[in-house]
Amino acid sequence: MGSDMWSTVLLFVLAGGVLYFLMIRPQQKRQKEQKDLMSSLEPGSRVMLISGILATVKYVGDKQAVVEISPGVEMTVDKRAISPQPVTDEFEYADDDAAAEEPAGPVVIPDDASSLTGPIASEPQAAPDAPVADPASDVAETTWDTPGSDDPGTDKN
Known part of the structure; x- marks a missing residue:
């Protein structure tokens, strides 16, 4: 019974030594290298x-x-x-x-500025889906140029 106890103790000591050399010592070595690096910055x-x-x-x-x-x-x-x-x-x-x-x-520098400017637009064009106001009436009525729909707010899905 005494030899079984010593073999168990020896097994735990060997496991502790392996744990130290495989896990703890390399971590301490990395920490020392990191500390040396920080001091040399x-x-x-x-x-x-x-x-x-x-x-x-x-x-x-x-x-x-x-x-x-x-x-x-x-x-x-x-x-x-x-x-x-x-x-x-x-x-x-x-x-x-x-x-x-x-x-x-x-x-290349041009002789005149006409080549630097684009064509002049005579009148601004309205977007095709923008509401159109009737200039003859005092109250502007909104009409939508949307094909197939009279009023966009009443469409039912």
Whole structure:
């Protein structure tokens, strides 16, 4: 009976050791890496947030950081939202100033302004479904130009 008790105790000790090395120790290692990363953050560092957004660190506080996600757009995030995954940018953003400075082709300026204006409308046209008022009467009666219906408010479904 004494050897059964020692084997059971040994089994529990081995299970505890396996649990420690498979679950607890890797978690502590990740927490240490995250803490080291947070202490090494400085303005100008490129980081990835846990949502997948790439950003540049602008300011770092004790619990929060201000990051710039695009030029002029800043967000305040909790420092725990910064992913420990290293950031490798696939491309750098280039200003569009170089493309704006060089025109695509020669600019053609017309001799007169007639080619710049469209035809002048003589009278505004009413929409085909708009009510038409009788100008001869003092009270405007509404008539609808809807085919097949005399009064749109009395149609029964």
